Amino acid sequence: MDVFADNPWLAWLGIALVLAAIEVATVDFVFLMLAGGALVASVAAALGVPFPLQVVIAVAVALLLLALVRPLIKKRFMVAAVSNQIGAAGLVGRTARVLQTVTATDGRVKVSGATWSARTARDGAPCQPGQEVRVLSIEGATVIVTGDTAGQTKE
Incomplete structure (x- = not known):
């Protein structure tokens, strides 16, 4: 696990991929928004941002995506009742x-x-x-x- 300790961006990228895979199974656009937060945290980690701030960034971006982007995507792609x-x-x-x-x-x-x-x-x-x-x-x-x-x- 030294690879993840030396490259935290890789761990965030792995988390994003797992969340994206879960999204494929659920197709509710929640896990996709969480994956977006993890991707932004991966970029922050690559830029050398401290880990606690990476977590805050991941959560903040995921919440923003859930609140702003998910409703638009659901309206566009979900089949009407x-x-x-x-x-x-x-x-x-x-x-x-x-x-x-x-x-x-x-x-x-x-x-x-x-x-x-x-x-x-x-x-x-x-x-x-x-x-x-x-x-x-x-x-x-x-x-x-x-x-x-x-x-x-x-x-």
Whole structure:
């Protein structure tokens, strides 16, 4: 263990690698942030910073990453709850592109690469070809859509 005593940056690097490996198994982005703290501590150790300060740096950076970066990464990479469903139910909340004018009685949209019969919700305004719409529900083989795309999940 003299190698780690002589090269504390190597120990921090090893800790970072172990934390990154754990992250691969959990995919929650917590261990990735801890690995980031360990990497910064490794750089501090390589620059000759005393060990107690290395620990403070590792903890501070990890906490900053957890508070600032992790929420952004989770929002970007985690699948939305509405798309955890399989089959047609997984389409609810997604956006669709109007292929043929959608009215209260008829129309066609493309959602997630498939063409569906569509109609607007009750009292919904007609949706024109090329317009982006949001899938509200599915009734049989027909998607019910609205031109209001707030709260959508991209297809």
